[in-house]
Amino acid sequence: MHGSADRSNETALIRAAQGGDAEAFEQLVRSYDQSVLRMALNLLHSPEDARDIYQEAFLRVYKKLPQFRFDCAFSTWLYRIVANLCLDQIRKRKVRKEEAAAVTTTSGEMDRFQFLPEQRADVDPQRQLMSSEVSERINAVLDKLTPRERLVFEMRHYQGMRLRAIGESLGVTEEAAKNCLFRATQKMRAALGDFL
Amino acid sequence: MTCQEVQLNLSLYLYGELDFAQEEAFERHLEGCALCERALNREKEWHAAAYAERQDVSFELLSECRRSLRTALRSGRSPELRTSWWARFIPTGFSATRWSVQIAAASFLVFAGFTAARWMDNGRLAPGSGSGFARMGLLDMSNAHVREIEPAGQNGVRIIIDRVQQQEVTGNLDDDTVRQWVLAAMQDPSDPGIRVNSVEILQHQSGPDVRDALINTAKTDSNAAVRIKALEGLRQFAADAATRRAVEFVLKHDNNADVRAEAIDILVPADRPAPAMTPDVLTTLQDILNSEQENDYVRARSLQVLRAMNISGPVY
Numbered sequence: 001m002h003g004s005a006d007r008s009n010e011t012a013l014i015r016a017a018q019g020g021d022a023e024a025f026e027q028l029v030r031s032y033d034q035s036v037l038r039m040a041l042n043l044l045h046s047p048e049d050a051r052d053i054y055q056e057a058f059l060r061v062y063k064k065l066p067q068f069r070f071d072c073a074f075s076t077w078l079y080r081i082v083a084n085l086c087l088d089q090i091r092k093r094k095v096r097k098e099e100a101a102a103v104t105t106t107s108g109e110m111d112r113f114q115f116l117p118e119q120r121a122d123v124d125p126q127r128q129l130m131s132s133e134v135s136e137r138i139n140a141v142l143d144k145l146t147p148r149e150r151l152v153f154e155m156r157h158y159q160g161m162r163l164r165a166i167g168e169s170l171g172v173t174e175e176a177a178k179n180c181l182f183r184a185t186q187k188m189r190a191a192l193g194d195f196l
Numbered sequence: 197m198t199c200q201e202v203q204l205n206l207s208l209y210l211y212g213e214l215d216f217a218q219e220e221a222f223e224r225h226l227e228g229c230a231l232c233e234r235a236l237n238r239e240k241e242w243h244a245a246a247y248a249e250r251q252d253v254s255f256e257l258l259s260e261c262r263r264s265l266r267t268a269l270r271s272g273r274s275p276e277l278r279t280s281w282w283a284r285f286i287p288t289g290f291s292a293t294r295w296s297v298q299i300a301a302a303s304f305l306v307f308a309g310f311t312a313a314r315w316m317d318n319g320r321l322a323p324g325s326g327s328g329f330a331r332m333g334l335l336d337m338s339n340a341h342v343r344e345i346e347p348a349g350q351n352g353v354r355i356i357i358d359r360v361q362q363q364e365v366t367g368n369l370d371d372d373t374v375r376q377w378v379l380a381a382m383q384d385p386s387d388p389g390i391r392v393n394s395v396e397i398l399q400h401q402s403g404p405d406v407r408d409a410l411i412n413t414a415k416t417d418s419n420a421a422v423r424i425k426a427l428e429g430l431r432q433f434a435a436d437a438a439t440r441r442a443v444e445f446v447l448k449h450d451n452n453a454d455v456r457a458e459a460i461d462i463l464v465p466a467d468r469p470a471p472a473m474t475p476d477v478l479t480t481l482q483d484i485l486n487s488e489q490e491n492d493y494v495r496a497r498s499l500q501v502l503r504a505m506n507i508s509g510p511v512y
Contacts, residue, residue: 022269023362029265030387037253037261047257054261059268138249156211157243158250163213178213185207192242 014074018066025065029058032075035159036082043086043154044093045139053089057082072168079161079169083151090147134192141191149184156181197221202232206239255392255421262389369401379409388419395422399429407433411442420452427458434462448480453491456484460494464501473505 010031016024036057040050060081068077142150148170155161155169167177197218202225208214209222226232340359348354367374381394395413398406406429413426427446433439440463447459463477473481481498484490 025269026266029262030389033261034253034258037258038251041251041253041257045251051257051261051264055265055268058265062269134245135249138246142246142249156213157246163211178208181211181213182204182208188242188246189207189239192245 010074011070014065014068014070018068025062028074029061032078033058036078039079039082039154039159040086042158043150044089049089053082053085057085073165076165076168079155079165080171083155083169087147087151090150137191138188141188145184145187149180149187152177152180153184153188197225199225199229199232202226202229203235206236207243209236210239210243255389255425259389259393369397375401375405379405382409382413388417388422391417391419391422392425395425395429399425400432402432407436407439411439414446415442420455423450423452423455424458427455427462431462434465444474444477444480447477453494457491457494457497460497460501464497464504473501478502478505 010028013024013028013031017028033054037050037054040053040057041047044050044053057078061078068074142153145153151170152166155166156163161169163177163181164174166181167174170177172180202222205214205218205222209219214222226236340357342355343358344354344356346354365374365377369375369378378394378397381390382398384390384394391413395410398409410426410429410433414423414430417423417426423446427443430439430443434443443459443462447456447463450456450459460481463473481502484498485495485502487495
């Protein structure tokens, strides 16, 4: 929703949803849910986790909508909720990964992630034929970004959000978001710039 | 701007996040510096490669999420479904104790009652007209649309309102009404999620009405995922001449590689001998092999089909 007509339509939907109109709430969800789900899926690389984030985010929106006072754009408010949920999940996962990256098997100690199913291989036949080297390197460097750098990179590079909106969603200044993006792109360039 | 400054700002430039003056200086430098231009091209390459890693949301996952959310909201996992309307008049940061809020609300209600009574006494608000909330700005217009409005007598007005009413239809797909609703939902232009759900529901149904609807969707839907679903549904009609003509049309004209791949799989199932093909389809398959831009999988399948039919294709 970008134009002024869309914005006034969105305001009407929010007011109706605040008044308990379930259909208006559903329309509001449908305006944003694809990008929320895509963001969670890209950040967490797990459909199950993305589904949990989706559900939790919209339930929180539903719960807190009566208190929404239009102090900021609805999208900023929504992405703040999604960003916090994703950050929590990434941080939890990093802790789990550090704690339990290795498991002991009958063949000795092995990396736990070797046992995880490949999440993408069967999605697109084109991918099966593509060299996976670039893809692996990109995912490796994304994995090494700090949770906040990862989130800012996701919001700017994949979701196309402006730095100002990213800053508002994360509760930081535009300059802080810019610095975070700067660090993330430096790391990406260092890992990929000469590789491609 | 120096080379170092330009190269530090390559990504911000590509994201359009430099301010006007910085962007001007950046572009001025770039015009005369081959080194920085090369660096910018490398930057564009990794941007594109990283973007290609973006995972798209499948309609199955999206539909599942929507269903679970709807269930959670209905089952009451969510908090109260409807807040009292007067709660909206209380500011968020209001820290008065509960009794004072109740007194304020009660006073407001008494005031509203007196005001409404005065209006009605003055004949300005006819009893039973149901427009009191409109006067107070509380009319819910989210599901209504004013179709016509005209003066009617002195100070009067005649309004014709179209109101959308939610209705639930539950039933078996053999029921003609239910079936017609699902077929209509397949054409819903506003939501590809509804279209993909409708196609999924009809996928295992037979009958010429289902076949024709699936053909129409496969040929004309604006969303590639919906077209793929429709083609999956057409597998059961693969022996039918009208279906084969439609799938051939899709193979020839669709601009999405995954849709074309699905079309080949229907025309020539991988696990069965290739059936007779029209010369037109064979030409299309040969064109695919010759095209540099074509998707690898589609080219590989075309080659496989042509080989199975002992038709030589170009070296691939």
